[in-house]
Amino acid sequence: MMIFEKVKSAIDMKTVAEGYGLHIDRGGMTLCPFHNEKTPSAKIYGDNFHCFGCGEHHDVIGFTQKLFQLNKPIDFVKKLNTDSGLNIDIEKTPTKTDISEYQKRVNEQKTYREYEKNAWQILCDYLWLMREWKKRIPASPDDDLDGRFVYALHHFDYAE
Ligand SMILES: [Zn+2]
Structure with a gap:
């Protein structure tokens, strides 16, 4: 070939x-x-x-x-x-083995790119969730804090 x-x-x-x-x-x-x-x-x-x-x-x-x-x-x-x-x-x-190895490598790269895309998607969804959680500001300082609100405050920058 x-x-x-x-x-x-x-x-x-x-x-x-x-x-x-x-x-x-x-x-x-x-x-x-x-x-x-x-x-x-x-x-x-x-x-x-x-x-x-x-x-x-x-x-x-x-x-x-x-x-x-x-x-x-x-x-x-x-x-x-x-x-x-x-x-x-x-x-x-x-050889035939070489060709199947090339193809395997290409497929591995494809799979990896899919993983990567999914990972980004999950991170983006998560960031969006935290953005929502950050809106759960207590009406007054005496109110109970929503755990998600606190979590979002602490981790938003990192996730971003
Ligand atoms: Zn054109």
Whole structure:
């Protein structure tokens, strides 16, 4: 298998695009990095990128090439290889085990990103809860303190 095929088979378009900082919404749409726009008109498919605004259409390799304006094909394959953490040994022909290992690595990264996203979500929800708790100010100094109010006062800055 040629290096192009190796890289293409080991990584999907979404992972590449997200890896380079594109925000992809639930519908798979994203702001096009190749023309100026405020609402997303580019769609991320399984193995390619297509912009309905400017017509740019690329697979993972073409996308990386265009994004970084790399001229020599081997340069952008190498870049993608390194940036995506595939770390394929370009000089040698990969075995089946190698390929399944690349794919495993890609999947692990994906799982990790999901975990990370969930963790942020939980933290944000928690912060929002504490913001609500901070509103439970006692009407007078003699009133009983709501434990959550006190907790929020002590931990809000940290969570933020
Ligand atoms: Zn575009």
